[in-house]
Amino acid sequence: MKFPRLEDVDLAGKTVLVRTDLNVPMQGGKVTNNNRIVRLLPTLEYLMKKKCRIVLLSHFDRPKGKFVPSMSLAPLVDAVSEAMDGKEIQFGVDCIGPAARDAVAKLKAGEIVLLENLRFHPEEEAGDANFARELASLGDVFINDAFSASHRAHASITGIAAYLPIAAGRLMEEELASIYSIFSNAKKPITAIVGGSKISTKLELLENLVAKVDNVVIGGAMANTFLLSQGHSVGKSLVETNLKATAKRILETAKKKKCNIILPVDVVVGQPDATSNACVGIEHIPADQMALDIGNETIRAISDCLATSKTVIWNGPMGLFETRPFDVSTMMVAREIARLTTSGTIKSIAGGGDTVAALAIAGLGGSFSYLSTAGGAFLEYLEGKTLPGITTLLEAKNSKPHSGGKIKANA
Ligand code: ADP
Numbered sequence: 001m002k003f004p005r006l007e008d009v010d011l012a013g014k015t016v017l018v019r020t021d022l023n024v025p026m027q028g029g030k031v032t033n034n035n036r037i038v039r040l041l042p043t044l045e046y047l048m049k050k051k052c053r054i055v056l057l058s059h060f061d062r063p064k065g066k067f068v069p070s071m072s073l074a075p076l077v078d079a080v081s082e083a084m085d086g087k088e089i090q091f092g093v094d095c096i097g098p099a100a101r102d103a104v105a106k107l108k109a110g111e112i113v114l115l116e117n118l119r120f121h122p123e124e125e126a127g128d129a130n131f132a133r134e135l136a137s138l139g140d141v142f143i144n145d146a147f148s149a150s151h152r153a154h155a156s157i158t159g160i161a162a163y164l165p166i167a168a169g170r171l172m173e174e175e176l177a178s179i180y181s182i183f184s185n186a187k188k189p190i191t192a193i194v195g196g197s198k199i200s201t202k203l204e205l206l207e208n209l210v211a212k213v214d215n216v217v218i219g220g221a222m223a224n225t226f227l228l229s230q231g232h233s234v235g236k237s238l239v240e241t242n243l244k245a246t247a248k249r250i251l252e253t254a255k256k257k258k259c260n261i262i263l264p265v266d267v268v269v270g271q272p273d274a275t276s277n278a279c280v281g282i283e284h285i286p287a288d289q290m291a292l293d294i295g296n297e298t299i300r301a302i303s304d305c306l307a308t309s310k311t312v313i314w315n316g317p318m319g320l321f322e323t324r325p326f327d328v329s330t331m332m333v334a335r336e337i338a339r340l341t342t343s344g345t346i347k348s349i350a351g352g353g354d355t356v357a358a359l360a361i362a363g364l365g366g367s368f369s370y371l372s373t374a375g376g377a378f379l380e381y382l383e384g385k386t387l388p389g390i391t392t393l394l395e396a397k398n399s400k401p402h403s404g405g406k407i408k409a410n411a
């Protein structure tokens with residue numbers, strides 16, 4: 001893949017917009033896993049050496065185009081600063097308009113400002129060209145270092161390139177090179193493990209994935225929609241009732257493509273506050289409870305499947321791993337993959353903010369062949385899709401004369 005890297009654009013002394021993904025796991029206003037921040041440091045260090053003024057752009061969660069205080073990026077200022085040995089990080093209370101312009105104007109060479117959540121503006125997710133132009137007006141160069149958000153044709157991912165020279169950041173480069181090198185030479189059988197809670201965004205990806213891999217393990221809240229599609233009642237579980245038909249179709253496609261699907265045969269039910277828990281067969285999920293983890297028999301089936309696999313891809317925790325005892329299956333599957341990777345039996349890639357956080361809790365992140373910062377984007381990339389953000393990089397026309405940077409914003 002040929003795309004511009006940091007070395008290919010003139011950065012010295014420039015104001016550089018860096019699209020990052022600071023959508024990190026948080027609890028009670030505190031960052032619980034800083035992997036995405038740490039992985040961003042090589043790009044920031046390079047830009048600081050080049051005496052750039054650095055403007056960090058990111059989304060956080062899904063505020064749906066409105067200001068939602070609990071989804072502010074403000075708490076990330078301390079987390080980024082901490083990861084950079086206490087370096088001062090400025091904050092701009094908006095990502096466009098006068099607040100953004102003032103915050104950027106105050107920057108000196110080598111300084112960093114983090115601007116507020118892009119998704120507080122509906123134009124971001126709509127891929128609005130004017131919004132992209134306003135963002136672009138804040139800097140001279142655009143760096144995409146958000147592989148994990150590059151499956152979205154949002155203004156800050158694909159739009160800014162129309163106005164500024166662009167390049168991939170170090171993390172983007174590392175993600176593309178590492179995933180490509182493992183997946184292009186992947187030994188079969190290949191097993192994909194998919195779980196987590198982002199059912200609506202990830203379920204449809206499975207339809208293409210079943211054509212690419214030998215086994216698909218479905219756990220986490222994702223499994224509930226499949227159980228429902230097979231006629232089981234899932235009580236108060238997290239589920240997407242309107243995706244029942246899609247789930248059914250995916251199972252049919254898998255059969256046609258001779259992809260073996262492993263669904264839970266038992267689950268741990270209870271309440272999210274963990275006041276109760278019990279392992280039951282999938283035909284016995286109580287009407288007033290939630291399936292919050294997969295059960296022992298299912299874990300055994302997954303272990304058997306892993307034992308015959310050569311390549312394992314994992315996105316999405318198998319249960320509500322943040323709350324004991326619903327972390328059991330996620331930890332056991334993590335340990336098994338780590339053991340097989342360490343012994344040289346398999347190659348393994350895990351991706352996703354929460355998946356990587358779960359591996360950090362287990363102390364096993366280092367035992368996987370590669371950890372991606374991406375969840376959904378990583379699955380789409382493996383599916384063989386061209387991600388909009390990557391296409392934008394591949395099609396970069398940096399050699400063409402551009403405006404030289406500053407375009408007057410009309411805000
Ligand atoms: P990632 O960030 O790794 O891409 P997701 O964001 O899709 O993964 O999902 C992670 C979340 O899914 C975790 O917060 C976890 O608690 C939740 N989860 C997993 N299984 C269940 C379940 N059965 N019920 C409710 N939440 C679940």
Ligand code: MG
Pocket residue numbers: 352353354375
């Ligand atoms: Mg997540």
